[in-house]
Amino acid sequence: MPPDHIDLLLIHRPDPLMDADEVAEAFLALHHSGKVRHFGVSNFTPAQFTLLQSRLPFTLATNQVEISPVHQPLLLDGTLDQLQQLRIRPMAWSCLGGGRLFNDDSFQPLRDELARVAQELNAESIEQVVYAWILRLPSQPLPIIGSGKMERVRSAVVAEKLKMSRQQWFRIRKAALGYDVP
Template identity: 90%
Template sequence: MGVSNFTPAQFTLLQSRLPFTLATNQVEISPVHQPLLLDGTLDQLQQLRIRPMAWSCLGGGRLFNEEGFQALRDELAQVAHEVNADSIEQVVYAWVLRLPSQPLPIIGSGKIERVRSAIVAEKTQHDPSAVVPHP
């Protein structure tokens, strides 16, 4: 059994009351939503050796559609060029896959192109710390 969007305190409290180990915490991990990189959620899961499930890696489409993220799109396009990725989508999935907590991305799309992009991202080589700047 896992949970969704639990803070570290909520996760710890629930775990302390259960007779079994929680399997995961499903959380939003995206270049357009980065609080979990700093609030201890991913750190806690890494410490517990629990891989988070990452939903909305592309920000629910906000990454592609909102004007406020144009600079981020440009930066991701530059990284895509540098690592020979086919798209910024591949760069984002590659970044998520290489975070220290080893998240498991939830693709959330029925479009085969999106699924292929996520699969190819696993093979994309780059330095994850250089990939996604703060928006």
């Protein structure tokens, strides 16, 4: 039996031809019909998010964005700051860098630092440390676990209990960037 409604519908990516009024009209029609309960976006810049939000009578639920030690632009571009200001939790995709974290030799220093922090935190894996690193962000991201394997999902849940210090967090950032953070 097909579902009678969708809990959360996201616009997958920004569209340079997006007319915010048209999108808002479609969102409102879906919402009023009861087919969709909540709406969000994916990979929107702060300006794009603000534009669409300005046309809606309800708050967008999230902005699904790439957050990972191997992909850090959002830490400084205002996206996470805006979501924190609005008290909207981002959804974090590609937390493990799409496998690059494990397969790319240039990330060996990062893997080494993650292993050191894992030992310090008594974590079971460097994956858990990556999730803890993301969860340490004040915007309170909700990591998307890109696996259907229950053991990986359970392992990621444990990361919520890890208490990463500010120093550990910045050591991981530095190792990922390859230079000291001023």
